Every structure is written in structure tokens, then in C-alpha cells.
Amino acid sequence: MSSISQIQQIELSALKQILKIADKNGIRIFLRGGSVMGAVKYGGFVPWDDDMDIAMYREDYEKFIKIFSKEWSEDFWMASYRNGDAIHAYFPRILVKESFRREMKLPQNNHLGFSIIDVLPIDRAPSSRIGRWFYKVHIGILRALGAVWTLDIKDTVMIHSPRKQKIIRFIKNLGVQKFYTQNQVYERLDKIYTAREGQKKAWSGTITGSLFDKELFPKAVFGNGVYLQFEDIRVLVPAEFDSYLKQLYGENYANEEPNNKKSHLKSKRIG
Incomplete structure (x- = not known):
């Protein structure tokens, strides 16, 4: 059985390869979510975390998909719905x-x-509160419609909470998925996400992530x-990382550990 430490070192190797290629192509890559927590609080990986999260502004994101859709590593590859991969997720x-x-027995x-x-x-x-409310409702509906197609996929990574999964299953039982495909939902989300590119007053973020709005x-x-230290490299994190982490994980994120320690591996979940 692979250890968390071994998995993290493999993730770090992948990140280093990605950053080297991204730097050559002028792509700025931020850490996101728990990976930001790791950089700020631990100077590297969160001890129990077995995956990483990265994010980039939309223009860089589009360049990233084009570049990493090709062969770029002996050990790693990128899956994306845009390439016809059965990933069942909007993001790659x-x-x-x-x-x-298999060689590493992962x-x-x-x-x-x-x-x-x-x-x-x-x-x-949107920069206005009412605008963001309509924005998140619109996206929330579409994300639920897309997630209907993921419910019965064996061993996929489901990012929605148990409560939201109940709502998604209710929608599935209505049979609405007969009228659209999952990729059509993702294409519609693309149009919504990109509609405000270039607006100087707009808010920004990764609403397509697990913590939604x-x-x-x-x-x-x-x-x-x-830039902050992350293991033996320096990585980009949100400029106001303290505000970022407090909004995502609470005012006491620096002094508390979560009761439920997330893992994508069932055998390693704690709490």
C-alpha cells in the first residue's frame, strides 16, 4: 500500500514538470484550496492530503489545456472532457x-x-451582490444537471457534498438527463464563465471548485x-492568502485542524 508521503512526492514531481512547461509558455499557475493551506501553514503538503489543486486565470487556462492535451511527460497526462476523455468533470x-x-504500485x-x-x-x-446571486444560482443549476451524469460512474471523484448529492439524485430520478448530454452542460458553463472576461471591476475565483460560491x-x-515556499520549490498563491483561507476554511484555519480530513482514497480517509 502506497504511503501518503510517496503519493505527495509523485505529485510534487508532476507539479515541477508542469511549472517548467508553464513558465516556458508564460502561464501563471496558482495553488488553490488545500494546497494554499499547505503552503501557508506547513510550508508544503497538508500532512493528510493526497491530491493537489492548481488554478490559473482563464486566458492561461485555455493555453494550458492546449499545451497539456499533447504528450508532455513520460509519467503523467491530462484528462479533459474537451478531448473526449471520460473524466465526468468540467475541469481537467x-x-x-x-x-x-503499476510500476510504482500506486x-x-x-x-x-x-x-x-x-x-x-x-x-x-459579477461585482454586485445581486449579480453574484443570480450568477451562482445559474451555475448551481447547471452543475447539478451535469453531476446527474456522474452519480452512477463507478469510482469517480465526486466533489459535491452528501447533501448536494441527494439533490442531484432527486434530479436524476426526474429523468431530465434524457434531454441533454453532460458535455452540453459543460459547454454551456464555458459560455457563462467566459462572458465577463476583461471586466475590470468583476470579482474572480474558482466557482467551479468543490466549495462553489x-x-x-x-x-x-x-x-x-x-510566492511562498512549498516543499523544495516556490509557488504562486493568492496575493491576500490570509483572507482567501479564512473565507474557505474559517477564521481559525491557522490554529485548528478539520474534523474530517479529506482523502480521495477510501482506505486513507480519517474522520
Whole structure:
């Protein structure tokens, strides 16, 4: 059985390869979510975390997908619905190639093999409170419609909470998925996410992530980012990372540990 430490070192290797290629192509990559927590609180990985999260502004995100859809590593590859991969997620994921996974005796955490890094776009959102409310309702409905197609996929990574999964299953039982495909939902989300590109006053964030509208912030929070130490490299995190982490994980994130320690591996979940 692979250790968390071994998995983290493989993720770090993948991140280093990604950052090297991204830097050559002028792509700015931020850490996101729990990976930001790791950089700020631990100077590296959160001790129990077995995946990573990265994010980039939409223009860089589109460049990233084009570049990493091609062969770029002996050990890793990127799965995306845009390439016809059965990923059942709007955003791409970096996976370990199957030959390398078996060589390293790594587990599987979904039907495609072993997913290690989620890749999310940082998109603009309305600057007004009422505008953001309509924005998140619209996106929430579409995300629920898309997730209907994921419910019965064996061993996929489901990012929705148990409460939301109950709502999604109710929608599935209505049979509405007969009238659309999952990729059509993702294409519609693309249009909504990209509609505000270039708006200077807009908020920004990774609303397509697991914490949904909690991941929307005033533009200055992400800003141009700042570099922090992460294991043996320096990585970009949101410029106002303290505000970012307090909104996502609470005012006492620096002094408390969560009761439920997230893991994509069933055998390693704590709490």
C-alpha cells in the first residue's frame, strides 16, 4: 500500500514538470484550496492530503489545456472532457500514466486510474451582490444537471457534498438527463464563465471548485499572487492568502485542524 508521503512526492514531481512547461509558455499557475493551506501553514503538503489543486486565470487556462492535451511527460497526462476523455468533470485533471502507476504500485482513485492534480480556471464574476446571486444560482443549476451524469460512474471523484448529492439524485430520478448530454452542460458553463472576461471591476475565483460560491472573492484577493515556499520549490498563491483561507476554511484555519480530513482514497480517509 502506497504511503501518503510517496503519493505527495509523485505529485510534487508532476507539479515541477508542469511549472517548467508553464513558465516556458508564460502561464501563471496558482495553488488553490488545500494546497494554499499547505503552503501557508506547513510550508508544503497538508500532512493528510493526497491530491493537489492548481488554478490559473482563464486566458492561461485555455493555453494550458492546449499545451497539456499533447504528450508532455513520460509519467503523467491530462484528462479533459474537451478531448473526449471520460473524466465526468468540467475541469481537467492530471493523472498518473497507467504503466507508471503499476510500476510504482500506486492505488487507483477513479475509473481512469490515479488522479493527482485538479486544474481549475479563475473566472470573473459579477461585482454586485445581486449579480453574484443570480450568477451562482445559474451555475448551481447547471452543475447539478451535469453531476446527474456522474452519480452512477463507478469510482469517480465526486466533489459535491452528501447533501448536494441527494439533490442531484432527486434530479436524476426526474429523468431530465434524457434531454441533454453532460458535455452540453459543460459547454454551456464555458459560455457563462467566459462572458465577463476583461471586466475590470468583476470579482474572480474558482466557482467551479468543490466549495462553489465560497471560492469567489474581490479581484484583489488573487491579484498577481505572491510566492511562498512549498516543499523544495516556490509557488504562486493568492496575493491576500490570509483572507482567501479564512473565507474557505474559517477564521481559525491557522490554529485548528478539520474534523474530517479529506482523502480521495477510501482506505486513507480519517474522520
